[in-house]
Amino acid sequence: MTERRLGAHAIVIGSGIAGLCAAQVLCGYFDKVTIIERGTEPPDKQPRKEVPQGYHLHALLKGGEQALEQLFPGIVEAMVKDGSTRINGSQHLKWFHHGVWKKRFEGDIFVQLQSRPFLEKHIRCLVEQNDNLNIRYNTVAIDPILDEKQNTIIGVHAQEAASSETINLYADLIIDGSGYGSRFHQWFGMNKYDVPEEKVKIDLCYVSQTYQLNDGERDWETLLVYPSAPIDKIGGSVCRIEGDRHIFTLFGYDSELGDSRIKEARNFIELTRKLPQLTIYKELEGAKPLSEIKIHKVPYMVRHHYEKARSLPQRFLFIGDALCRFDPVFGQGMSVAAMEALALNDCLKREWLETKGISNRLTKRVYRKMSKVIDPVWKMIIIEDFRYPHVAGKKPLGLTLLQWYTRRIYHRSSQDTDVYNAFIHVMNLLCPVHTLFSPSILYKVLRRGR
Incomplete structure (x- = not known):
């Protein structure tokens, strides 16, 4: 039995970063925590096919790093020992932004550079250290089990890939961290739960490839050339990751990359000539490709306003991209997910202090607290995205x-x-x-x- 017991069993849907962070929190309050993951057990530090964005550049902002350190004490030191690069965020970032280079200086913010799979692997290893955690791979959560009299979701119907057998898994609390494609939003709509949704069409395409850069001295660890909207529609970044490699990501709005022949490496590099600065093009000239070119499209930003909904069923919560999908260009998704997990922890701690159980106030409390994390980030992003007329x-x-x-x-x-x-x-x-x-x-x- 855990120190703070709110229930016998909790379920997390999805084992991405949001799901893993949520599971870490739940392990402190429930006798048993089960993660339902539709994919197989992931290879070591390699992208998962269930997370197509894992091939692309991801930023861990300082606020997100601090949240992860609270959830997983010692994770930053462990990542540094394993190859993550620690940089001064205002000195080692060379950033061309809206037509000017930022004035670089030695500041007080230090951040970590690594690939998404590298970060996710370290989080996963620490979550798995919880004795009360169980991960069911190759299992798909289909829809909730609703107790209509209590207006409470008490479990999920799930299906095992190997046998195609449908099973019922019951729990005292369920967290959906399965990402922006979560099927459970549709269930809420079909069951006439009115949840306001905010959708912003951004028509974004981003393309990435990992390189080994030529030998030579560089005065940066991350190089970022951002488009000056609405004139420029293409931006790019080159960032050091573990293994002395660099990941290059090119992103374009309004179908700017849609018709380009980016599958051929040479044409891909030639596209960097369209950037407002040729700095990235010069860095990639003669660089050795270490991976295939990967393409990912994000047509919309979507925010589900569950904090504004009425009469929601109790004990079922969304987190991470399943709750709000941001424009990934700004690199805030992982950090917000970790901060949302801290918000969840604060609410569960309050439940334990007040009632030693789960009250009907929990659902609304969690969504309101998470919305305070999401609000400023959402507003910052849309202010920038709306510089483009097509948005x-x-x-x-x-x-x-x-x-x-x-x-x-x-x-x-x-x-x-x-x-x-x-x-x-x-x-x-x-x-x-x-x-x-x-x-x-x-x-x-x-x-x-x-």
């Missing part, structure tokens, strides 16, 4: 003014380290957005100057 969806109030002000911040970040430092703290989810509107930053952003 369609609900626009925030004061969009034009916000876009004007943030562009000023980007330009000042090329001249003033205080402005850039404030921006990078917000970007890394360490400080609230209103930090960028403090009197000292306002003065520096709005003052006249070249």
